[in-house]
Amino acid sequence: MAKRLADDVGFLLSRASGQVLKATNVALAAHGLRARQYAVLALACEAPDGSSQRHLAGVLGLDPSQVVQLVDELVAAGLVERRVAEADRRTRLVVATAEGRRVGEAAGADADAAAEAPLVLLSEGERDVLRDALTRIWTATG
Amino acid sequence: MAKRLADDVGFLLSRASGQVLKATNVALAAHGLRARQYAVLALACEAPDGSSQRHLAGVLGLDPSQVVQLVDELVAAGLVERRVAEADRRTRLVVATAEGRRVGEAAGADADAAAEAPLVLLSEGERDVLRDALTRIWTATG
DNA sequence: TATTGTTATACTCTATAACTATA
DNA sequence: TATAGTTATAGAGTATAACAATA
DSSP states (O other), X not given: OOSSGGGOHHHHHHHHHHHHHHHHHHHHHTTTXXXXXXXXXXXXXXXXXXXXXXXXXXXXXXXXXHHHHXXXXXXXXXXXXXXXXXXXXTOEEEEEOHHHHHHHHHHHHHHHHHHHGGGGGSOHHHHHHHHHHHHHHHHHHO | OOSSGGGOHHHHHHHHHHHHHHHHHHHHHTTTOXXXXXXXXXXXXXXXXXXXXXXXXXXXXXXXXXXXXXXXXXXXXXXXXXXXXXXXXTOEEEEEOHHHHHHHHHHHHHHHHHHHGGGGGSOHHHHHHHHHHHHHHHHHHO
């Protein structure tokens, strides 16, 4: 057992993540989005030709069945659309609509501001280390 | 919107936290515990005279009603007990039993190993920065 | 036979409000 | 009246299994 729970990396990650998630969701609520929906939308915006749901699930660390639900919601909101892939008619490409790009842009700006607010306490160098460390933890364990 | 979702601190925190949490829960399952229960147990072990549920809720960032449930489960497992505080008979002090300390010690060792596995990729200095940065994010936004 | 997406289900986590007993 | 704990409930997140369409 760690000397103190406050030194436990898992605990610290969980707390920090929870705080940032809460702030992000507050910021996103103004745009009618939750964090997960925004993540799907952002990935759809990044890929000009769209992204398969299987790929989205992999990147986001979600079960494919969860992606179905999230995409359903985004489709209902008119922010993305499903297109049958020509190469493989089993796969549906999730593509951002014009409005999806507008909303994603605006929501992302607010979400970033909220998520990065706690980082003002860190130096530039610390922020880089944090980002890099989290990225490596992600790619290593994913 | 961040250039890429993969640069979003909130997203990175969420992914890293989720991975570590999953690994931690797998390690704790062998001891019949989940992460939240272990966190409560660990805090109870740290405080020789016990910790009020209100205090536990504050430190863990949980609603007091969630702590009730967690303590109920730990009591049922014989790992902690509730004691009415002499000073204020409204507050219940959560105290680890002898077995609670044994289980907490063993479970903590496994949980730490699981949680720190992804950190082997980071240098000593990076680990310190990560821990310190997460601690400051936590205390600042909490 | 294997894979993509889908539906269904159950369990955990999170958030909220209302109630009790003490102060 | 204010606070510590409790109960209840609903919504969001997570995990799993089974199924249809396509490869």
